[in-house]
Amino acid sequence: MRGAIDRIHERHRQQRQQKIADLRTRFLIAQQNYFFGDSLLQLAIAHGDTAAIGPLRSNQAELMLQLRAMSDTATKLAH
Secondary structure: OHHHHHHHHHHHHHHHHHHHHHHHHHHHHHHHHHHHHHHHHHHHHHHOOHHHHHHHHHHHHHHHHHHHHHHHHHHHHHO
């Protein structure tokens, strides 16, 4: 009986570790997208491309929300 419980606990631990690893990967990708988008936004502002500024700002805001949500999830998984 104890062996079965240990196997269940180990499986749950592995699943949690996999969720954390997946979240870390998604966070790094979103972070890189945010930095790239910020560069594009700065370039659009510098060139006065008013048609691009609005959508780029909107995209940056969405990415920031995603990053915050991932950070909150990571904090919950860590505890």
